Amino acid sequence: MKRIPRLHLIGPLDGLTAAEYADVAAAAAEGGVDGVHVRLPGAAADDVLALARELRGRIGNAALIVNDRLDVALVAGADGAQLGERSLSVSDARGLLGDALLIGRSVHDVEGARRTADDGADYLLAGHVFDTISKAGTPGRGLDWLAEIAAAVDVPVIAIGGVTIERIPAVMETGAYGVAMGRELLRAADPKAAAQATSALGAHHMRPASRRVSGSVAQTTTPCGGAT
DSSP states (O other), X not given: XXXXXXXXXXXXXXXXXXXXXXXXXXXXXXXXXXXXXXXXXXOOHHHHHHHHHHHHTTSTTSEEEEESOHHHXXXXXXXXXXXXXXXXXXXHHHHHHOSSSEEEEEEOSHHHHHHHHHXXXXXXXXXXXXXXGGGTTSOOOOHHHHHHHHHHOSSOEEEESXXXXXXXXXXXXXXXXEEEESHHHHTOSSHHHHHHHHHHHHHHHOOOOOOOSSSSBOOOOOOTTOOO
């Protein structure tokens, strides 16, 4: 049975080296991050693979998720792959990766969320919820939008975009399964402590998750960032 991470770390950010990201990710995983992404758009495959392999040996039981590069996900022994909205379809990616790996997909509207869930995604990365530097000039879609996404599908919805620890309670109240964070953890003075605080707050405000009957993924009531 595949475990869906509730607290995702997305990186590295611009200005953060691969080695620095590996250090932060290792600390954050100790603090409760249970999904670590390798997101290096435009990077050479060897560079993505090198970082994925480094993380594989340093993040303990946290899931290693490679963004877009399905080939790297396979070679690195990753736990999952994250597809962008313009990536391969979930069903095509499943044909390459098989059933053992998690497949998530980024969605930006209700129609896309429903289509992606029907196509067999294990979870959805929905955003951006709040204003964020990475989407400068484009307003966040808001909590009502997030609640609509969560209500429209029966797979876990992970909120992304401008999520801070102060916003965790409101985010979880929408029915979101978990959150994905970047700068809040990557720029923290103590990534482990920041992850611990985020995980604890998420667990406190978490709603019981439903169980998808027709798929291979069971959602649990495990605390945000905890293992099942």
